[in-house]
Amino acid sequence: MNRKEFLADCGAKGLAGVALSLFPWLESCTPKAQQEIKGEKARIGIIGTGSRGLFHIKNLLQMPEVEVVALCDDYRPHLEDAAQYFPKAKLYDDYHRLLEDSEVKGVIIATPLYLHGRMTIDALEAGKRVFCEKSMAFTLDEALEVYKCRERVGGVLLIGQQRLFDPKYVKAMQMIHEGKIGKVVGVRNYWYRNNDWRREVPSPELERRINWRLYSEYSRGLMTELACHQLQNGSWAMGMLPEKVMGSGSLIHWNKDGRDVYDTVCAIFTYPNGVNMTFESIISNKHFGMGEQILGSEGTIDLVTAMHYTDEPAPKGSGMHQLVEQIENGLMSNSVFAGTSWATETSALAPGLPIMQNVKVVSGESSVGAEADGSKELIEAFAHAVITGKQPDKVLEESYYATQFALLADKAMKEGAILTLDEKYKIPYEPLK
Amino acid sequence: MHTRMEIVLPRLEEPMAQSVVRDVEQRVSKLERLMNRFDNASPLAMVNAVAATQAVELDGELFMALELCEVFRRGTGGYFDVAAAEQPRSGAAYLLDGKDHTIRLASADVKIDLGGFAKGFALEQVCRMLRESGVESGVVNFGNSSIAALGHHPYGEWWPIGVANRKCAGAVAGEFRLCDSALSVSGMAESGEYHILNPHTGLRVAGEELVAVEGRSALVAEVLSTALYAAPHNQRAEIMGQYEGYRATELYCRKDGTTERRLIENNR
Incomplete structure (x- = not known):
């Protein structure tokens, strides 16, 4: 693009x-x-x-x-x-x-x-x-x-x-702020991979320079390398910052090569209104890949796939909603709903609707970067x-807090404590909504 | 008719759209009350209950509908038959008297089922009502199997309507471009039941394919898709030969998401 x-x-x-x-x-x-x-x-x-x-x-x-x-x-x-x-x-x-x-x-x-x-x-x-x-x-x-x-x-x-700067996130957040999924009641983030996260080392003395991500002397591991991206979704969608953080991290699988950063982490961020945002990352199982979901009282937006799911599709299973949404968005594409007769007792699970055309879905497998992200x-x-x-405007403050909450969660894991961000770290913040 | 109707009317002022849709709802509800054989209060239920023993006088619209069904029965080699049953009969299943607007059933086991007709019949009327109300562009979806389009999509020259491949989630079996035309699809029911009978054998048709018919009239498209699905493959072209301006396609959906599409030749 x-x-x-x-x-x-x-x-x-x-x-x-x-x-x-x-x-x-x-x-x-x-x-x-x-x-x-x-x-x-x-x-x-x-x-x-x-x-x-x-x-x-x-x-x-x-x-x-x-x-x-x-x-x-x-x-x-x-x-x-x-x-x-x-x-x-x-x-x-x-x-x-x-x-x-x-x-x-x-x-x-x-x-x-x-x-x-x-x-x-x-x-x-x-x-x-x-x-x-x-x-x-x-x-x-x-x-x-x-x-x-x-x-x-x-x-x-x-x-x-x-x-x-990713169009599908921008579009999704606009829909969320317009109330398309009702009140935001939860934010789910996960990032699963199944690899050792190592880079090839030409000579043993270069190990810590090249594989700096694996050593706490240089890296905060999964929280700063992965979570930092996803935590920012919560603040963007909610229009506020988390109040407290708790979490747990362990080294459970890739624990024989000398690294000392966690290879599995799970953190909960609670907002002032009680809503929770979760982040989980495991790098020894990749079945679920990467997911970022904003859960609303009336529906869900999956940010990674740019799909919108409604909690109460009416009528269920209808592809006509897709047609309506396309027209509202100024689009024309094939609306797939025709088939043999739909009968009230055979309603299918409601399909999600793409929020925009030509979405490039990023798997999250690459640790370098992905096209169209x-x-x-x-x-x-x-x-x-x-x-x-x-x-x-605004992006530096958003990035600042994404970093602070990633670091705070890492600290919470290490201390086994529920932490709040100290007042001295708070900077003027204007929500992205 | 045991399903739902959805109407999309872009670029129409909301009060106007609501008024039109209210009128449509009333009209379709009236047809439902008239043609629903499962509603004991409907005239059709009355026909099924007593017309084997006595002639039953019918409301003008219901009589006209049954007359149309008879025309289509003859026009499809008998493969569209509202009296189709698992015990096929050799003679006529019912007799319509045009002078008295009455019907007589040949025997007590004959049941008239307008399920394969009523959606097309209603859709035809809905389209007319919309046009008379000044609607130039819109789509009416009646239970996914009968779809009519007025004019074209606001951002294109037609309404692109896809038929879903039920054997592979998300796959498309075929795309149809509707513009002042209709599409009807017949085949195995969503529930997996083979519900269409071959009127000549009384057997349930167990074709794996879908039959999609597009053309000017929603009613004709509906009748044809049912009749073609019920008919053996070697008789389908002959049936199509009696209908000008209609196009029928067999869709053989596969689990890998691909679909083989075969146009049914028109033997005109």
């Missing part, structure tokens, strides 16, 4: 008209915003050219408004991999040197978690516009430090919470912000 198609994919004309008031951070996707940067270049440096960095590079190559002028990685093979794509880019093995490069206006940070906070602060203080992968920081204190630094120096800071749109929004210097 290209930028011009983005708002169209959010539900054709209907959403395009209202999206900007509800989703102001998407402003850079509009034709007007595109016109604003016509002919200009976002000169970007990339810090961290491993698997996620390369994923961004492949998207950046499709963006004419971007010029990658510098690359940095302290692991030479990764740096050389990336350099093939940008032969003219300057190469650094120390990110401080890249930050001193005046040609670099924006930096993309795709390094291990424990480096995010320090690198982001250094980049902001060097006057760079910054995109950093999620999670925002390694500790609760560090996340606050990053947020305050951005406040102090101004400029641009975006965090890799790409669901905010909002990542490209997010990087495009960053490129736009590098040129204009304008911080997209």
